[in-house]
Amino acid sequence: MNLRIAAAGAAAAVMICAGCREVAGPVATDLGSRASVWLPDSTAILAHSDFSSYGTATRTVVSDAVTWALAWNRICGGVQPPPPKPAVDFGAERVLVVALGQRYSGGFDIHVDSVVQFQSGTRVYLTTSSPGSNAITIAVLTAPVQAVRVPAPREPVVFEERHVGP
Secondary structure (H helix, E strand, O other), rough: HHHHHHHHHHHHHHHHHHHHOOOOOOOOOOOOEEEEEEEEOOOOOEEEOOOOOOOOOEEEEEOOOOHHHHHHHHHOOOOOOOOOOOOOOOOOOOEEEEEOOOEOOOOEEEEEEEEEEEEOOOEEEEEEEOOOOOOOOOOOOOEEEEEEEEEEEOOOOEEEEEEEEE
């Protein structure tokens, strides 16, 4: 009997947590066998900033030049003139944009850890972090964002995140 209650509680917790995270595309529990793993290096990171104009959490795959131009302006956070937009070959590549949304201080961050391609889709692993209650941070509104160039992923793309910090 206790096993059934524990299983029901675990299922409810998974359902609640699944509704709380934003993903691009459907949530897939089984994407098949792993086909490849990609880890970002310094040349793949197109932008990493605390001052974007993404006011809400965003997890998206940019797959064309027009959307990339719009995303770049938001990544630059209203800096005028914006820095030159990195070139992307959308025939073979995509840009992952992950944004934390507006925060009340510094010390928050978000970044892509890895991209794993499976037979039936792609999972993007990312980490978010927040400062501890005793951390000394800058007292200004921030909106952390990262843009990463990746080989074109298999659809659907699912974002899975872990949080570090309190």
